[in-house]
Amino acid sequence: MSKINVGIIGFGTVGAGVYEILTSNRALIRKRVGVDIEVNKIVDLDIETDRGVTVDPDLLTTDVKQVLDDPEIDVVVEVIGGLTSARDIILRAMERGKHVITANKALLAENGAEIYKAAETFGVNLGFEASVAGGIPIINALRHGLSANRIQTAMGILNGTSNYILTKMSREGLPYDQVVQEAVKLGYAEDPPTLDVDGTDAAHKLTILISIISGVPVSFGAVYREGITHLTPDDIRFADEFGYCVKLLAIIRNLGERFEVRVHPTMIPKDHILATVNEAFNAIYIEGDFVGPGLYYGLGAGRRPTGSAIVADLMDLAREIRLGTRGLMPPLAHVESGGDRILIQPMDELNSAYYFRFSALDSPGVLSNIAGILGEHSISISSVIQKGREVNGSVPIVMLTHVAQESNVQKAVSLLDDLNILTCKTVIVRVEGQEVDCHQ
Amino acid sequence: MSKINVGIIGFGTVGAGVYEILTSNRALIRKRVGVDIEVNKIVDLDIETDRGVTVDPDLLTTDVKQVLDDPEIDVVVEVIGGLTSARDIILRAMERGKHVITANKALLAENGAEIYKAAETFGVNLGFEASVAGGIPIINALRHGLSANRIQTAMGILNGTSNYILTKMSREGLPYDQVVQEAVKLGYAEDPPTLDVDGTDAAHKLTILISIISGVPVSFGAVYREGITHLTPDDIRFADEFGYCVKLLAIIRNLGERFEVRVHPTMIPKDHILATVNEAFNAIYIEGDFVGPGLYYGLGAGRRPTGSAIVADLMDLAREIRLGTRGLMPPLAHVESGGDRILIQPMDELNSAYYFRFSALDSPGVLSNIAGILGEHSISISSVIQKGREVNGSVPIVMLTHVAQESNVQKAVSLLDDLNILTCKTVIVRVEGQEVDCHQ
Numbered sequence: 025m026s027k028i029n030v031g032i033i034g035f036g037t038v039g040a041g042v043y044e045i046l047t048s049n050r051a052l053i054r055k056r057v058g059v060d061i062e063v064n065k066i067v068d069l070d071i072e073t074d075r076g077v078t079v080d081p082d083l084l085t086t087d088v089k090q091v092l093d094d095p096e097i098d099v100v101v102e103v104i105g106g107l108t109s110a111r112d113i114i115l116r117a118m119e120r121g122k123h124v125i126t127a128n129k130a131l132l133a134e135n136g137a138e139i140y141k142a143a144e145t146f147g148v149n150l151g152f153e154a155s156v157a158g159g160i161p162i163i164n165a166l167r168h169g170l171s172a173n174r175i176q177t178a179m180g181i182l183n184g185t186s187n188y189i190l191t192k193m194s195r196e197g198l199p200y201d202q203v204v205q206e207a208v209k210l211g212y213a214e215d216p217p218t219l220d221v222d223g224t225d226a227a228h229k230l231t232i233l234i235s236i237i238s239g240v241p242v243s244f245g246a247v248y249r250e251g252i253t254h255l256t257p258d259d260i261r262f263a264d265e266f267g268y269c270v271k272l273l274a275i276i277r278n279l280g281e282r283f284e285v286r287v288h289p290t291m292i293p294k295d296h297i298l299a300t301v302n303e304a305f306n307a308i309y310i311e312g313d314f315v316g317p318g319l320y321y322g323l324g325a326g327r328r329p330t331g332s333a334i335v336a337d338l339m340d341l342a343r344e345i346r347l348g349t350r351g352l353m354p355p356l357a358h359v360e361s362g363g364d365r366i367l368i369q370p371m372d373e374l375n376s377a378y379y380f381r382f383s384a385l386d387s388p389g390v391l392s393n394i395a396g397i398l399g400e401h402s403i404s405i406s407s408v409i410q411k412g413r414e415v416n417g418s419v420p421i422v423m424l425t426h427v428a429q430e431s432n433v434q435k436a437v438s439l440l441d442d443l444n445i446l447t448c449k450t451v452i453v454r455v456e457g458q459e460v461d462c463h464q
Numbered sequence: 465m466s467k468i469n470v471g472i473i474g475f476g477t478v479g480a481g482v483y484e485i486l487t488s489n490r491a492l493i494r495k496r497v498g499v500d501i502e503v504n505k506i507v508d509l510d511i512e513t514d515r516g517v518t519v520d521p522d523l524l525t526t527d528v529k530q531v532l533d534d535p536e537i538d539v540v541v542e543v544i545g546g547l548t549s550a551r552d553i554i555l556r557a558m559e560r561g562k563h564v565i566t567a568n569k570a571l572l573a574e575n576g577a578e579i580y581k582a583a584e585t586f587g588v589n590l591g592f593e594a595s596v597a598g599g600i601p602i603i604n605a606l607r608h609g610l611s612a613n614r615i616q617t618a619m620g621i622l623n624g625t626s627n628y629i630l631t632k633m634s635r636e637g638l639p640y641d642q643v644v645q646e647a648v649k650l651g652y653a654e655d656p657p658t659l660d661v662d663g664t665d666a667a668h669k670l671t672i673l674i675s676i677i678s679g680v681p682v683s684f685g686a687v688y689r690e691g692i693t694h695l696t697p698d699d700i701r702f703a704d705e706f707g708y709c710v711k712l713l714a715i716i717r718n719l720g721e722r723f724e725v726r727v728h729p730t731m732i733p734k735d736h737i738l739a740t741v742n743e744a745f746n747a748i749y750i751e752g753d754f755v756g757p758g759l760y761y762g763l764g765a766g767r768r769p770t771g772s773a774i775v776a777d778l779m780d781l782a783r784e785i786r787l788g789t790r791g792l793m794p795p796l797a798h799v800e801s802g803g804d805r806i807l808i809q810p811m812d813e814l815n816s817a818y819y820f821r822f823s824a825l826d827s828p829g830v831l832s833n834i835a836g837i838l839g840e841h842s843i844s845i846s847s848v849i850q851k852g853r854e855v856n857g858s859v860p861i862v863m864l865t866h867v868a869q870e871s872n873v874q875k876a877v878s879l880l881d882d883l884n885i886l887t888c889k890t891v892i893v894r895v896e897g898q899e900v901d902c903h904q
Contacts, residue, residue, distance in 0.1 A: 048753075049612060049614060053611075054800065055679060055799065056799065057611075057799055058800060153609065159755045159758060161609020161610060164609035165604065168601065168604045168776060168779075168780055169600075169604040169605070170772070171779050172775035172778075173772055297761065312772065313489070314489075315599045315762065315769050315772040316762065316763045316769055317762065318599060318761055318763075319762070321737065321758055321760075322756065323756045328754040328755070329754070331612075332612050332752065335611075336609050336612050339612060340608055343793070344792065346799075347789050347791065347792060348789075349784075351787065352784065352792070358496050359495065359497055360494065361495075
């Protein structure tokens with residue numbers, strides 16, 4: 025076996041990046057894996073648009089069967105994205121004994137169980153490093169470097185667009201809408217960037233991470249998610265006054281019997297290492313039971329970083345094919361199943377500290393009224409900021425709480441929001457990391 | 465093959481950590497790799513001392529032959545450290561067809577070529593993740609996740625002791641000697657911590673990293689190294705005034721035809737992500753041609769993080785043994801040799817920015833004299849701090865330069881130090897990262 029034949033399905037940004045790396049670093053890749061990795065076919069519905077790379081026109085086709093039906097092709101790189109066709113293509117490729125490498129986080133989050141299973145059934149490898157934080161080889165770290173550890177905590181900034189928006193809101197004090205408009209104009213965000221800002225994209229990636237960490241394909245529906253669209257520059261400024269910054273975090277915490285798995289805006293101390301992750305960068309903070317705390321930081325998206333992840337998977341695969349082996353690394357990195365399911369803690373039972381911003385009428389007794397209802401729900405206040413300035417007939421009352429239970433928080437805030445002392449829906453942000461400071 | 469038999473040679477801190485992880489996470493490890501990893505023998509000259517783990521006394525022996533001559537043992541974990549016996553044990557184990565996993569950075573730096581070659585000759589695997597930054601799976605990242613990339617820059621904080629000392633000097637303004645004394649007293653540093661603070665330990669690790677990056681075993685003697693013992697709180701304070709902090713950095717830069725490979729105290733901008741790495745933490749900042757910039761951060765040493773790295777190597781090995789394959793990953797991660805040697809730029813030819821602290825007589829014309837000689841050597845000054853206060857008959861004159869050549873800098877400073885206008889040897893610190901800001 026002197027070369028591995030690749031069919032790329034999808035010739036958009038990422039597909040072109042894969043082709044560019046394989047061409048540009050061809051000699052280096054051959055030295056490292058001992059065989060050539062050659063692109064035999066590239067499939068796209070549109071093979072006219074210039075993708076910024078020079079491709080032999082004979083490689084291009086609009087017919088996916090030219091890849092799926094070609095017995096010479098060892099591996100299919102699926103980079104069309106989306107659910108329906110991608111699923112169909114991946115399953116058909118596997119049925120035909122082809123290995124699959126994909127960047128498709130939505131598909132793995134939604135249909136992972138089926139696809140992981142198919143890879144095992146048909147004895148092929150499935151690579152998906154590119155599906156989570158493209159430029160950060162976090163799946164590889166979990167599969168190899170950290171594999172001796174029970175992962176206790178993982179906290180990730182997994183969506184570059186929302187991190188960019190929060191960074192701009194924080195640095196420039198601008199409102200969400202204005203920052204998004206500028207980001208769209210500059211090409212940093214899609215128009216509208218719905219799945220990025222509502223937490224869906226980060227939750228897709230978190231679903232993949234918890235599946236690898238536990239060895240069990242977790243259902244996307246079990247992952248709590250909440251976006252950043254309701255945050256205001258005020259919230260970010262108040263967080264700052266309390267010594268925190270606001271990030272859209274994807275959190276896994278191993279509680280022993282069950283896992284917390286959730287995505288939402290989160291206040292973290294300004295001296296937490298994740299607080300230094302700005303702009304469109306991604307990062308994953310991980311604690312293992314033996315390795316201790318660690319951080320993995322890099323670019324989360326883009327043609328070149330995502331392409332780098334896909335080619336890394338191709339190279340790992342090429343090493344196996346060269347030696348005539350396969351299945352070294354099962355999709356979820358567990359040779360023996362971790363069990364059929366894991367228990368995910370219902371969000372209602374979360375214990376966390378909280379930030380509240382109440383928009384209150386500027387009248388006597390309001391604070392005591394709020395504090396009373398919180399107290400009745402076992403929510404204890406650790407700090408309060410109340411400033412005199414009235415805006416549209418209300419004043420902000422901002423609080424941090426000690427650890428409380430989510431269900432109590434939701435009940436108390438819902439009660440308060442129904443009283444006529446508050447003029448807008450209360451903003452709730454969960455607070456993490458008071459106990460964690462990896463700089464110590 | 466339902467289990468892998470391991471002989472641990474060396475039952476100090478790290479050996480006990482390996483045993484503890486294999487015992488404590490046994491079920492997890494089996495799920496992940498599909499076989500048991502069992503310790504059959506533990507060798508140490510001292511088998512009496514309590515290592516903090518419960519071990520069946522039958523496993524313990526003082527006779528290394530009980531491991532080397534036992535055909536049942538698949539893999540030798542060498543954690544005795546040092547050069548002579550460790551080299552002998554590793555080579556004898558390999559001759560007998562045993563795989564080897566080692567944490568021995570000094571040995572790999574000094575004798576790597578011989579050991580990498582022996583692994584290939586005898587067809588065994590060599591794992592050494594633990595030899596560089598134990599808790600950071602950086603070797604794994606270079607071998608797998610980043611393997612599609614030509615690594616352009618790597619900058620590491622690879623010695624926890626010196627980073628701890630610099631952090632304390634910086635935060636508390638204390639002199640080097642006092643911080644070291646306290647660190648020794650608290651058990652954070654050896655007494656004396658010579659190899660940590662003179663750059664040797666970091667240079668050992670850098671030698672291993674450049675060998676993997678280039679695919680060629682680099683000779684330790686070719687790596688420039690300089691320690692932190694000459695730095696004063698003044699230097700750290702002046703760096704701060706210029707917007708920098710001081711770290712002992714291990715630097716690799718790919719110049720195309722040749723590499724910069726060097727270890728020395730370095731000023732980096734305070735907003736560089738490496739500037740946030742404090743206390744005993746390690747980190748490696750890496751730029752690849754496609755993946756872009758990234759950071760890998762964690763604990764560099766200690767029983768549990770180093771043990772975690774060794775067990776990760778054992779697990780990768782177990783996966784191969786289970787499938788009846790071997791040699792998936794050659795020691796330097798290149799199947800085809802990268803060539804017999806790489807070119808390392810002589811230190812004299814380095815181009816860098818510099819920080820100088822002159823201890824000058826407080827008399828007229830001194831600054832112009834200094835500036836004149838620097839100018840004659842094509843060294844152009846970008847900033848100067850001269851403060852009036854005289855200490856022991858001299859005043860500090862502190863400068864940052866634009867990029868200049870090392871040979872010119874050494875000549876100019878040597879000339880200046882010989883003039884009778886300076887009262888002490890001039891302190892030189894190289895300055896990095898003006899061009900690099902991964903937070904943008």
